[in-house]
Amino acid sequence: MKNLSARELWExxxxxxxxxxxxxxxxxxxxxxxxxxxxxxxxxxxxPNTFVAEYLDKSQRALIEKTLMGITSSADIxxxxxxNGHLEVPSHRKSPLTPAPSNLNPNYVFRNFVVGNNNRIxxxxxxxxxxxxxxxxxxxxxxxxxxxxxxxxxxxxxHEAIANxxxxxxxxxxxxxxxxxxxxxxxxxxxxxxxxxQVDMLLIDxxxxxxxxxxxxxxxxxxxxxxxxxDKQIVITSNQAPNEIPLVEERLRSRLQWxxxxxxxxxxxxxxxxVLKAKAEQKGASLxxxxxxxxxxQIKNNIRELEGSLNRVIAYARLLRASPxxxxxxxxxxxxxxxxxxxTQLPSPSFLLQAVADSxxxxxxxxxxxxxxxxxxxxxxxxxxLLRQETTYSITQIAQExxxxxxxxxxxxxxxxxxELEGNQHLRRVLQDIQKKLKS
Numbered sequence: 001m002k003n004l005s006a007r008e009l010w011e012x013x014x015x016x017x018x019x020x021x022x023x024x025x026x027x028x029x030x031x032x033x034x035x036x037x038x039x040x041x042x043x044x045x046x047x048p049n050t051f052v053a054e055y056l057d058k059s060q061r062a063l064i065e066k067t068l069m070g071i072t073s074s075a076d077i078x079x080x081x082x083x084n085g086h087l088e089v090p091s092h093r094k095s096p097l098t099p100a101p102s103n104l105n106p107n108y109v110f111r112n113f114v115v116g117n118n119n120r121i122x123x124x125x126x127x128x129x130x131x132x133x134x135x136x137x138x139x140x141x142x143x144x145x146x147x148x149x150x151x152x153x154x155x156x157x158x159h160e161a162i163a164n165x166x167x168x169x170x171x172x173x174x175x176x177x178x179x180x181x182x183x184x185x186x187x188x189x190x191x192x193x194x195x196x197x198q199v200d201m202l203l204i205d206x207x208x209x210x211x212x213x214x215x216x217x218x219x220x221x222x223x224x225x226x227x228x229x230x231d232k233q234i235v236i237t238s239n240q241a242p243n244e245i246p247l248v249e250e251r252l253r254s255r256l257q258w259x260x261x262x263x264x265x266x267x268x269x270x271x272x273x274x275v276l277k278a279k280a281e282q283k284g285a286s287l288x289x290x291x292x293x294x295x296x297x298q299i300k301n302n303i304r305e306l307e308g309s310l311n312r313v314i315a316y317a318r319l320l321r322a323s324p325x326x327x328x329x330x331x332x333x334x335x336x337x338x339x340x341x342x343x344t345q346l347p348s349p350s351f352l353l354q355a356v357a358d359s360x361x362x363x364x365x366x367x368x369x370x371x372x373x374x375x376x377x378x379x380x381x382x383x384x385x386l387l388r389q390e391t392t393y394s395i396t397q398i399a400q401e402x403x404x405x406x407x408x409x410x411x412x413x414x415x416x417x418x419x420e421l422e423g424n425q426h427l428r429r430v431l432q433d434i435q436k437k438l439k440s
Contacts, residue, residue, distance in 0.1 A: 004072075010035030010045055013067050020063065022106065028162050029055055033081075041076045043068065046083075049167075050194070053081040104162075104170060108155035114278050116271025117421050119149060122262040126153040126235075130160035133201055133233035137260040139224075143238045144264030147304030150237040154203050157235055166200040173209035177216045184215075192219075197226045201233040207256070208238045212247040221252050228255070265432075269389045270418060272296040272306055279307050285314045291329045297392045298333065309333060347390055347438045349401050355437045356383040359430060368403040381413040382431065388414050390438055 004012070010033070018026050029052055036046040047053045056064065061079065068077045110130075115123050122142050129140045142150050158170045176196075183192035196202065202223070210216045227234055238245060241263065242256040267275065276292045291313065299306045316332035317324040347355075353364040360379035367380050380402065387398045388410070399407040421428050 004038075006035035006038035006043060008035070009038060009043060009068070009071065012071055013064065016067050016071070017064065020067070021060075023163075025162075027165060028167070029060065036082060041072075041074055041078060043077065043079045045079060045081050047081050048083070049198075050083055053083050056081050104155040104158045105151075108152045109159050110156045112278070112282075113149060113152055113156060114271060114275045116267055116274065117418055118265040118267045118271055119144075120422065122149075122153060122264050125260050125262045126157050129233060129235060130157045133161060133164075133166060134231040138228060138231075139234035139236055139256065139259045141236050141238070141242060141256050141259065141261045142264065143241050143261070145266065145301060146239060147302035148264045148266065149303055150264060151205055154205055154235060154237050158201070158203050161201045161233075167198075168201045168203065169196060169199040170203035170205070172205040173207045173220075176204065176220065177210060177213060180216050180219050193223070196223050199227075199232065201235070202227055204234070204236045206238060207236045208240055208245045210248075211245055217249060217252060221249070221255070224252070224255055228258070234259075266301040267303065268418065269296055270414075272299065275303055275306055276310055279310055280314075283310075283314060285310075285324075287313070287324050287329075288326070290326050291324055294326065294329055295333070300389075349387060349391060349393065352386055352390060352438060353383055353401075355434050356386065359434050359437075368401075370403075381417045382434070384410045384413040385417040386431070386434065386438075390435070 014030060014033075017030055021030070032048045033052070033056075034046050036044045038044070045056075047056065057080075064079050065077060068079060069075055110123075110127060113119075113123060122144075125137050125140055126142070129137050142153060144150055154170065158168045161168045180192065183189050204220075210220060224234060236256065242248075242253050242261060245253070248256075273292055273296045276287075276295055280287050280292070287310075295306065295309045295313065299309055313324055313329045313332045317328060320328070322328065350364070353367055356379055357364050357367055360375055360382075362376060362379055366376050367383050371377075384398055384402060387393050387401065388395070393401065395407045395410050399405045399410045402410075421431065
């Protein structure tokens, strides 16, 4: 070690660290650092700002010192980090307030997100924000039910921003609240404010957690204002739309709606099937189409539960050391209690047809018959689509239920309606109203 300068030792360490951490992490936290001084087995590394110093000290110290030990063959090597010549985070200090900006799920990237009619707007908005942070859709507010992909998009934005060398902070509203309380208790509010108001992008998951917490809301309000005024990007997720979150002051509620509010709806059958195919491929599992369709028909409202059921089937087959079959899948889901959390019974075809007919001021006979006027054709298409989405009927059974039509006409109708839903907000509302009647 005596033959290496601080700069040479750190460059050697960086060569090894580059292999041990992900590329985005390396670019964000290690790339702009350099060895500053080396005395008595104590290496001081110069870093560009306090955030990098605190992150390396808290999250990467063990890895860094292990790497240095391997290079120097010294078990006593220590490392500290300095900003502009001043030691910001001594080795004995561990900041309880430091968020983990790069604590992103490595699987939650854009290429792994399955896009359908239910989430296309949110997905495209997320891509836009990741590519042009602070320039449009600020804030981006994504809301939807549990397990529909909000956190996936939030982390995907973070990965993209880090790859673009932005300083990103991603955390839950609960973590923000806990760190705020810690800062108040330890009288370190200046540190807290600086930490969150100097990032390039703030990603907050489940903002509804701060509902009713007046001091936390006040702090977040001012953090929001400072970042927004500096053209820093803010992305927020919630299970509820801004106007539905209770006990939030109107001034914050209005700011949450400043940019773009994008919702994610439960996935349709085709999207659920696409998700299952993608997940099965990622897991290296080969499942027949009828098995994937079975799972897609059972789980309708939650991507997380969809993947859970897929895992059950795969695990069941592996335990039996046999290739998955439809019968095996049915048994696996039955034995493991996979109902997707849905207690309600599937609607009968006759009830569904009546609900569609009522919505279009027609009769079920109009849907089954040969009427070809515009209203009847659209209603019949909606009926076919919903029978595919809301029941376990096959294409052939749906064709039979609607007057003995050709099964290919059902397939064509479902695809056509799916395309129409993408750009027709009125039609989406009509469909959602019918689905609410079916659930009630």
